[in-house]
């Protein structure tokens with residue numbers, strides 16, 4: 001029995017900038033999620049929708065129903081043309097389209113026909129390529145969609161008794177990254193059980209134009225999505241020792257090679273690693289060269305092209321030489337270390353080669369890690385069809401080839417190497433890679449459920465490993481998610497191998513601010529609340545509202561309907577005795593817009609100040625019917641060396657549009673200059689009640705009333721105020737299972753407003769509130785007292801130690 005001592009947890013020093021961070025293990029469970037309304041969206045009317053793939057019968061049923069709701073439906077036919085010609089001919093005939101329903105492969109999966117995806121997948125890609133440019137130019141976030149139908153039992157392949165067509169996972173993966181390439185393309189992946197399939201048309205009709213979560217399943221009429229749950233791996237219950245022979249596809253370099261070394265070192269087992277290139281003998285001159293000589297050799301190959309070749313071919317050959325040199329050096333190093341690691345040539349996407357390899361290995365084989373992978377990081381218009389095919393063949397056909405060649409052989413484990421790009425979304429240029437990884441994960445679920453393999457089968461969806469392996473743009477990748485330390489990754493991996501059980505496992509590092517930049521993805525998944533920093537992103541998702549228009553890095557238009565049933569805000573605050581939206585909460589909505597509109601490639605700008613806030617106080621009142629709705633318009637632009645985001649809030653209820661508030665969020669690369677509060681000793685100051693019989697009133701249930709003291713200081717002119725106030729609890733403000741937090745200290749802000757109003761002498765109704773400048777330094781720190789200098793009209797919200805200013809307000813006027 002392997003104990004934890006044989007695999008000690010590595011002790012790792014993580015960098016202070018959080019670029020590498022401890023990973024968390026999640027399992028995704030199907031969880032019921034009812035549709036808010038079964039009514040068919042009126043937005044279907046006048047839309048031009050294309051149905052691709054599936055059977056004509058299914059397409060006809062969908063078309064008939066959608067046409068009765070005013071849509072125009074087209075069937076995408078290839079008419080025997082080449083892929084790109086077919087797409088163009090279709091566009092000539094049909095013109096611009098609004099949405100695609102992709103039925104892909106409807107017939108059940110057969111292992112013997114495992115390349116059945118190729119033709120349908122090429123058709124889908126050619127249609128998407130055809131409309132890529134048109135769709136990229138679209139700024140309306142409500143119009144475009146790509147809806148994929150899969151047949152995996154209605155629970156996205158999990159815990160089911162039927163899983164008819166696991167290859168649908170390829171389209172699921174394609175869809176998840178499509179909205180990264182086309183930011184205003186809404187995504188829905190509908191997984192139906194065979195029981196629900198006859199209702200396909202009505203399910204699609206009820207789902208269209210109710211965007212949000214990407215993955216939705218129907219099983220026996222119940223609607224599901226996937227929700228991530230943190231779960232530690234169990235204690236190891238499998239054994240690996242010197243008797244074991246393990247196969248790692250594509251283990252000649254990258255993370256597969258790192259695992260091969262770890263397994264051979266820790267357990268003394270034999271590991272066979274594979275790749276497409278033959279192992280150099282060591283006699284080749286380009287193997288014997290030192291690094292500098294090899295560099296010069298590469299340059300001479302490019303300068304003196306072999307007659308008949310091109311520069312592209314020469315570059316490709318050089319890349320291959322580099323890979324082979326690396327392979328040779330790796331094998332030499334493990335030989336010197338005495339590790340039992342052997343290299344075999346085998347293209348995993350070729351069934352005969354895989355069969356020959358397994359025959360050569362023989363019956364001792366006790367575990368398989370399908371790790372081989374390639375990708376072509378190119379945007380959709382430039383990505384060749386062959387690139388899609390190669391990437392998918394390596395992962396998906398490679399897996400199915402192994403399955404066929406193993407032919408029921410019993411193993412201790414079978415492990416698939418997947419990626420978070422398949423589980424959630426890849427980066428721009430990773431459509432093929434995302435499709436391949438999600439295809440692999442869903443095939444893994446299928447094979448485990450139907451015992452297509454005589455072994456526990458896990459697919460691990462990995463985050464980016466720290467500077468190791470197939471990472472095209474490391475900086476770019478870590479802008480989406482922190483990277484995982486290599487020693488930590490190897491520890492997780494070996495623990496998974498030593499623990500029985502099947503399924504899809506995701507190993508996730510904290511998500512990054514940049515995810516906020518794609519609002520469609522921000523709404524696409526239920527939040528991984530147990531991840532570090534996730535509270536903030538969850539709140540950002542909450543304040544995002546309903547998307548209307550979006551231009552990446554520039555413009556966002558959203559609508560917000562604040563339902564009084566889910567918030568105590570309107571019973572807390574009143575304007576002229578009418579329930580009203582507290583100003584701090586309105587400001588929180590405005591503030592959250594800033595993270596959505598940042599200049600391209602500069603997600604690390606710091607908020608310097610919130611400039612010239614103007615609030616139309618009378619417009620904060622709830623409408624007579626108890627609703628409150630507003631529109632938020634956000635526009636970002638450079639002003640000299642500052643990135644300035646203009647936010648305009650407009651009330652859109654009864655009687656019509658009315659200006660609500662406006663402000664500017666000012667960002668710059670440097671940290672904002674701290675405003676230092678006066679140092680005071682208020683212990684002996686008398687208490688003072690700051691309240692007035694004004695037309696703004698607070699109940700004090702959510703935002704507790706501050707206990708104020710008033711005094712003076714020898715060194716300062718004018719009166720000083722110190723207010724102790726309890727911070728608000730998000731659960732007191734929101735009636736939601738997970739109440740969103742706020743960046744602003746709302747309670748402190750409301751008490752500053754109360755204090756300013758209490759000091760005004762005018763008795764007329766308050767119409768406008770303005771703040772010249774507001775600086776937010778730290779939204780996460782524990783909040784302490786308020787210090788106010790009434791002469792200067794400056795207000796400081798301190799931390800609990802009275803040392804740091806967390807929020808500063810200058811010139812709050814009503």
Ligand SMILES: NC(=O)c1ccc[n+]([C@@H]2O[C@H](COP(=O)([O-])OP(=O)(O)OC[C@H]3O[C@@H](n4cnc5c(N)ncnc54)[C@H](OP(=O)(O)O)[C@@H]3O)[C@@H](O)[C@H]2O)c1
Nearest residue numbers: 250252254255275276347348371372373462464465469470
């Ligand atoms: N590195 C990461 O951050 C990361 C994150 C998530 C997932 N992954 C996954 O980890 C796996 C390993 O990738 P890596 O990052 O270590 O990249 P890598 O260094 O490029 O390694 C990929 C390996 O796959 C082999 N390979 C490619 N096509 C093959 C084929 N048709 N037949 C046999 N072998 C083939 C390559 O060998 P030859 O070129 O010699 O054939 C190479 O050994 C991939 O599945 C990748 O998707 C990596």
